Amino acid sequence: MQQKEYLVGVDMGGTKIAVGLLSGDGKIIKETRMDTRGHEGPEIVVNRLVEAINALSEGYEIKGIGVGVPGIVDTDNGIIHYWSTFNWNNVPLGQMLNAQLDKKITVVNDASAATWGEFNFGAGRQSKNMLFMTISTGIGGGIIFEGQLFTGSNMLAGEIGHVTVNPNGPTCNCGKSGCLEAYASGVSIQRRAMDAIKNSTSLLVEMEKHESRPIDTKMVFAAYESGDLVAQEIIEQAATYVGIVLANFIQTFNPDRIVLGGGVMKTNSRFIEKIEEVTQNYVLPSYRNTYEIRRSQLFENAALIGAANLIV
Template identity: 90%
Template sequence: MQQKEYLVGVDMGGTKIAIGLLSVDGEMIKEIRLDTKGHEGPEIVVNRVVEAINALSEGYEIRGIGVGVPGIVDTDHGIIRYWSTFDWRNVHLGQMLNAQLDKKITVVNDASAATWGEFNFGAGQQSKNMLFMTISTGIGGGIIFERKLYTGSNRLAGEIGHVTVNPNGPTCNCGKLGCLEVYASGVSIQRHAVDAIKKCTSMLVEMEKQEQRPIDTKMVFAAYESGDLVAQEIIEQAATYVGIVLANFIQTFNPDCIVLGGGVMKTTSRFMEKIEEVTETYVLPSYRNTYEIRRSQLFENAALIGAAHLIV
């Protein structure tokens, strides 16, 4: 017997859009991925998303559609206030989707959506107070407080990537100096490596020649695993700043669980181990053994699943 109602989750990324049909208990029934092409403008992107949702959900009764989007999101009104990747401002995404789909639409920040997904169906299950950090192209995060998604007075909570770790550091895309994101995001790790090999000897130079492609984050982690000193300095600097930020959050709101997701966390277990080591070093002794740091279980599906289940 076919289940009566299903959910649709949408994860709008800078490169790809993932759309999934899900059961109410989190099972992925089927999924579609398409290129974002956000430079074409919101209307064209929305039309392609609607077409994909209709194809995916044909023959199914849909309760609602949850959409996770990077940037500053006005969830109450379904508006993308600002998405820096494509310079989208005040895009009434919920209204645009509803006009064509006539379904309940929820639009949320993608990191908040991923937080909810991990809490309910991933590595954060059974926790009461959880911190989620996604380390990917950029760095985002979310907070579960007393088993509820905490978004703050203006729904802006969770901008972990823009916590200042070095007030004399490089300028971040947000305009501030020394944000965590300028040291530990995938893009920043790659950029630091490109700059470093201009001044230092590194196996990254040879790797770039052999693979006949520019240095990327995966290449930096491969060099790190092989003992390259330049890569080691970059990766361990990233892990150190992540660990310091986690220690501060632990002492601020005392979570029992910290979940780390995003593409960078798929690279090597040594990175995770270094983060754990630094966190324990910087946290006060009374907080040790009060938390557990876990790797994401859902990874690229976290935001999709979480966005869908925020409409339940």
């Protein structure tokens, strides 16, 4: 017997948009992915998104549609105030979608959506206070406080990637210097490796030649696992700064669970072990047995699942 209502979740990324049809228990029944092409403008992207949602949900009764979007989002009014990738400003995404779909629409920051997904259906289940960090192209995050998604007074909470770890460090994409993202994101790890091999001997040089393509983050982690000293310095510095930031958050709001997601955390390496070690070293002794660090269970589906289940 078919259930009466289903949910649609959308994860809008800088490169791809994922659209999923979900049951009420967070299971993805079917999904589709397409190029974002945000440079074509919000109207064209919305039209393509509406087509995808209609095709995916044909024959199903849809309760609502939840959309996760990078950037600064006004969830109450469904507005993207700023999406830096495509320089979108004050885009009324909820209103634009509702005009064509006539469904309940919720628009939320993608990291907040992923946080909610992990808390309810992934590695955050059965926690009460949870910190989520996604380490991918950039670094984002979200906070669960007393079982609820905490977004702060202006819905801006959770910008973990832009915590300053070194005031004299490299310039971040946000314009500040020495952000965590400037050291530990996938793009930053790749960039630092490409700069480092210009003046040093490294396994990465051989890997670049052998694969006939520029160094990427996966290569850096592979070299790290092989004991390459250049890769080791880059990866362990990234892990150190992540651990320091986590230790500060642990001492600030005392979470019982920390979930690490994003493409960088998919690497089968000692990276997460190094993060755990540094975190343990930097928290006060009384905090050391109060939390656990887990790898994401949902990964690329976290924002899609979370956005669908934030429909109000």
